[in-house]
Amino acid sequence: MRYKSGSTCPVCQSGKLIHKLVEEKFSYKGKPFSVPNYEVFGCPECGEEFVDDKTIRRTEKILTDFRRKVDGLLASDEIRAIREELNVTQEKLADILRVAKKTFARYENGQVTQSKNMDTILRLLAKRPELLQDIAEILPASMPEQTTMTTKVSTTDYIPMELGNISSHYDLSKEIIMENDQDKELLYAA
Ligand SMILES: [Zn+2]
Numbered sequence: 001m002r003y004k005s006g007s008t009c010p011v012c013q014s015g016k017l018i019h020k021l022v023e024e025k026f027s028y029k030g031k032p033f034s035v036p037n038y039e040v041f042g043c044p045e046c047g048e049e050f051v052d053d054k055t056i057r058r059t060e061k062i063l064t065d066f067r068r069k070v071d072g073l074l075a076s077d078e079i080r081a082i083r084e085e086l087n088v089t090q091e092k093l094a095d096i097l098r099v100a101k102k103t104f105a106r107y108e109n110g111q112v113t114q115s116k117n118m119d120t121i122l123r124l125l126a127k128r129p130e131l132l133q134d135i136a137e138i139l140p141a142s143m144p145e146q147t148t149m150t151t152k153v154s155t156t157d158y159i160p161m162e163l164g165n166i167s168s169h170y171d172l173s174k175e176i177i178m179e180n181d182q183d184k185e186l187l188y189a190a
Pocket of ligand 1: 009010011012013014015043044045046047048
């Protein structure tokens with residue numbers, strides 16, 4: 001949904017929306033985190049606040065990286081750096097590790113969080129880049145039973161700190177649940 005300053009409030013149908021930048025607070029597993037310059041459109045009549053898709057997308061990566069940090073996982077940029085150090089494209093690395101083609105694009109833009117297993121593989125590759133060749137040789141071309149290499153996050157793990165007006169319009173749970181039903185995600189479960 002896109003909102004504009006001056007447009008009519010979709011809730012009360014009488015107030016005119018005002019654009020503002022706020023500091024929005026979130027928490028994950030009890031750890032607080034705030035996103036500065038969080039764009040909201042507020043209604044001066046009924047007090048509702050709205051967040052548009054653009055802001056949600058921008059925030060998604062920031063929140064994913066925060067969650068990764070709390071969970072001790074590599075951040076988007078670290079994953080990208082490791083891949084670049086290995087000198088392979090996102091698709092090539094996905095192919096070698098037998099995950100869905102778009103997996104690394106999703107890890108790197110924060111759409112999807114890597115599993116602990118994948119995280120470990122990436123850390124190993126960062127230390128020993130030559131292992132990539134070994135992995136390419138030992139992994140079978142296709143896996144009969146694919147398990148997931150991404151992490152599902154329970155919505156209850158991750159709630160905005162202020163259960164105020166914003167959260168009622170910002171379906172955070174929908175944004176952070178990792179979708180991989182369609183994906184042929186790999187792996188070698190622990
Ligand atoms: Zn209103």
